[in-house]
Amino acid sequence: MALESTVITHGLPWPDNLETARRVEAEVRDAGATPATIAVLDGALSIGLSEAQLERLARTPDVAKLSRADLAICMSQRRTGGTTVAATMIAARLAGIEVFATGGIGGVHRGAGKSFDISADLQELAQTRVTVICAGAKAILDLPATLEVLETLGVPVIAYGQDSLPAFWSATSGLAAPLRLDSPAEIAAAHLMRARLGLPGGQIIANPVPAADEVPLSVLTPLIEVAQAEAEAQNISAKAVTPFLLSRLAQLSEGRTLTANISLLRNNARLAASVACALADAFPGCKRPGRE
Numbered sequence: 001m002a003l004e005s006t007v008i009t010h011g012l013p014w015p016d017n018l019e020t021a022r023r024v025e026a027e028v029r030d031a032g033a034t035p036a037t038i039a040v041l042d043g044a045l046s047i048g049l050s051e052a053q054l055e056r057l058a059r060t061p062d063v064a065k066l067s068r069a070d071l072a073i074c075m076s077q078r079r080t081g082g083t084t085v086a087a088t089m090i091a092a093r094l095a096g097i098e099v100f101a102t103g104g105i106g107g108v109h110r111g112a113g114k115s116f117d118i119s120a121d122l123q124e125l126a127q128t129r130v131t132v133i134c135a136g137a138k139a140i141l142d143l144p145a146t147l148e149v150l151e152t153l154g155v156p157v158i159a160y161g162q163d164s165l166p167a168f169w170s171a172t173s174g175l176a177a178p179l180r181l182d183s184p185a186e187i188a189a190a191h192l193m194r195a196r197l198g199l200p201g202g203q204i205i206a207n208p209v210p211a212a213d214e215v216p217l218s219v220l221t222p223l224i225e226v227a228q229a230e231a232e233a234q235n236i237s238a239k240a241v242t243p244f245l246l247s248r249l250a251q252l253s254e255g256r257t258l259t260a261n262i263s264l265l266r267n268n269a270r271l272a273a274s275v276a277c278a279l280a281d282a283f284p285g286c287k288r289p290g291r292e
Contacts, residue, residue: 001101002101003021003025003102004038008020008021014058039081066081084121099276133207135166150204157177162208169215171209184277188275213259
């Protein structure tokens, strides 16, 4: 199963980024699947990183943040970059990997009616057939608008084990989930049925952050408003917005959002690994660790 790398390059500070990457990969292996962290290293689209490559990526400052639009340019110029949800989905599909775990997907930014700032993740989900396990869209986004765009694009948004849509650091968003599934086997079956129907695009599995580490929206909302105002005052825009907000919220919450972020990444990796194993079990000739 696939893992993205912008959480390493842009989402978490050193040395939390490397330690989290190691822990997430370990969660996948412990659950019986093989992790494939994806990044571009010196122009090579690398699917599955060594320990040395993980550490190099975690330590390197100012690497590119890659989505569909700039993936090929980065590779042609032999540069290094972390892959967003969109770029990771592209790479996973090229490698024949059908399950991908991330923290939270991008979406419609607040104020998008004026800025038109909408993540390329949403279009990618509509066209690339990979099941994406996440903790919902990041709570810094316009969640109702993100849900509406996904509905328009025909992307299934499925809450795991609950009726409310998660909101990244928060287990619930106050929005009803369009769909619900309760087991890895059900998620795998839905993925396979979409393929049999010839439907393009993936499906989102919104997996709530573990309750012990969540930060409720009632706590987060005023902090997000402060961070958003600071970003606007400093004219921070485009790809720089999300890393700034994540960093600032970690400060404003006294580390609670960072703790939740690490927890949900590990939780999503465990679920994604279970889904990958369920997909493998659907094919009698498929070999995987622990299966005779």
